[in-house]
Amino acid sequence: MELDDFKGKKRLTNDVTAGVDKSDTVRADNIIDLFRSYQKKNKRKATMMIAVNFALAVIYITNMSFQTGMAALGYLLLGAGVFGGVIYLYLRYKAFAPDTYSLPINDFLERAERQISYFNVTDYLIVIPLLLIIGTGGGLVFIARLLKYTANDTLLIIIWVLFYISLCAFGFWAGKRNWQKTYGDLFEKITKMKNSYSGNHDKID
Amino acid sequence: MNQEEMFRVALRENDKMVFNICRHYFGPGDEARDAYQEILLKVWLNIMNFRGESQLKTWICRISVNVCLTYLLKAKKKSSVFIPSSYLGNYDRVSEDEDNPEEAEAKLKFFEEFKNKLSPVDKILVTLYLEDIDYTEISEITGLNEGNARTRIHRIKNQIKREWEGKYGTR
Numbered sequence: 236m237e238l239d240d241f242k243g244k245k246r247l248t249n250d251v252t253a254g255v256d257k258s259d260t261v262r263a264d265n266i267i268d269l270f271r272s273y274q275k276k277n278k279r280k281a282t283m284m285i286a287v288n289f290a291l292a293v294i295y296i297t298n299m300s301f302q303t304g305m306a307a308l309g310y311l312l313l314g315a316g317v318f319g320g321v322i323y324l325y326l327r328y329k330a331f332a333p334d335t336y337s338l339p340i341n342d343f344l345e346r347a348e349r350q351i352s353y354f355n356v357t358d359y360l361i362v363i364p365l366l367l368i369i370g371t372g373g374g375l376v377f378i379a380r381l382l383k384y385t386a387n388d389t390l391l392i393i394i395w396v397l398f399y400i401s402l403c404a405f406g407f408w409a410g411k412r413n414w415q416k417t418y419g420d421l422f423e424k425i426t427k428m429k430n431s432y433s434g435n436h437d438k439i440d
Numbered sequence: 441m442n443q444e445e446m447f448r449v450a451l452r453e454n455d456k457m458v459f460n461i462c463r464h465y466f467g468p469g470d471e472a473r474d475a476y477q478e479i480l481l482k483v484w485l486n487i488m489n490f491r492g493e494s495q496l497k498t499w500i501c502r503i504s505v506n507v508c509l510t511y512l513l514k515a516k517k518k519s520s521v522f523i524p525s526s527y528l529g530n531y532d533r534v535s536e537d538e539d540n541p542e543e544a545e546a547k548l549k550f551f552e553e554f555k556n557k558l559s560p561v562d563k564i565l566v567t568l569y570l571e572d573i574d575y576t577e578i579s580e581i582t583g584l585n586e587g588n589a590r591t592r593i594h595r596i597k598n599q600i601k602r603e604w605e606g607k608y609g610t611r
Contacts, residue, residue, distance in 0.1 A: 236547055236600065236601060236604040237600075238566070238593075238596065238597045238601075239597075240547060240551075241547075241548075241551055241570055242569075242570050242572060263452075267444055267447065270481055270484045274485075334486055336482045336486070336502070336506045337482075337489070337490075337499055337502050337503050338502065338506070339580065339581060339583030340505060340506060340561065340564070340581070340582045340583050340584075341582070341583035343502075343509075344509075347510060421510060425510065428509065428561060431560075431561060432561050
């Protein structure tokens with residue numbers, strides 16, 4: 236037996252083209268309609284995400300104008316941080332960019348691995364400063380509000396730092412769990428494929 | 441040409457090949473149909489970015505194999521899958537050409553099992569080879585150099601022959 240016994244030509248000899256022309260037009264129309272509505276839905280989703288976060292940033296910035304001193308600075312930092320976060324999230328999770336798929340397999344696997352990894356170096360370089368900005372902003376607002384009740388600002392700083400670090404750690408952990416569920420298998424599959432592709436050309440499993 | 445016209449051209453000229461790639465890769469079943477639709481979606485989303493640096497067929501082939509490689513079951517179930525009815529059913533007709541339908545069936549079964557044992561990349565190479573895509577194009581699609589692709593396919597050919605002979609002798 237030869238591999239060539241299974242060549243497509245041999246398999247698809249019969250009525251493949253019979254009457255295809257007519258139904259093809261109808262089918263193409265249907266597909267195009269389906270894809271158009273898909274694109275529309277996706278666009279709506281992205282717009283929604285940007286709008287909600289943008290509104291949040293605007294609320295913080297607006298709040299800033301009603302405050303003075305430490306609280307005003309806090310709101311400004313919060314607004315800036317959230318806004319930066321929106322831009323980052325949009326670009327990072329714009330999904331698997333469709334043009335990635337037209338790359339040769341090896342480039343595709345590399346890009347895909349980078350794109351779906353949970354956090355890579357670039358992410359850390361962007362996310363950590365953003366979290367610091369938001370954390371500082373939040374902290375300033377928190378302390379400015381609670382200073383009315385206590386003069387112990389060191390205690391307030393400690394409470395805020397502990398709370399914020401726990402929040403970030405929880406977010407990281409929950410995000411990782413969620414990522415593992417959604418992309419874990421695919422990521423593992425891609426990494427394995429990439430390794431077998433780049434490092435082991437001659438071996439046939 | 442606008443997006444719609446370009447998509448129609450792409451569909452008309454390469455539709456059958458895309459469907460066959462999915463069938464080779466996933467076998468006859470819903471996965472192949474879903475992957476097929478996923479590929480058409482990627483083609484639709486990207487068709488305006490096609491700059492003619494490679495042939496349209498090669499470009500679509502790249503999309504097809506990349507989608508097949510990363511296709512996930514979790515992918516949302518589509519409400520409808522557009523497959524020309526004339527494509528369906530041909531996959532299993534390999535036995536019609538044979539004098540001995542039982543042996544043809546055995547071959548087909550053996551081949552499916554053999555394919556499932558291959559690494560994802562080798563499976564893609566076999567898929568492209570079976571679609572009669574030449575080595576230059578295979579190399580463009582996969583990023584492997586031509587010699588490497590040739591060697592891998594040659595080894596797969598030897599392997600399938602060896603395994604078949606080991607199991608059924610030289611018939």
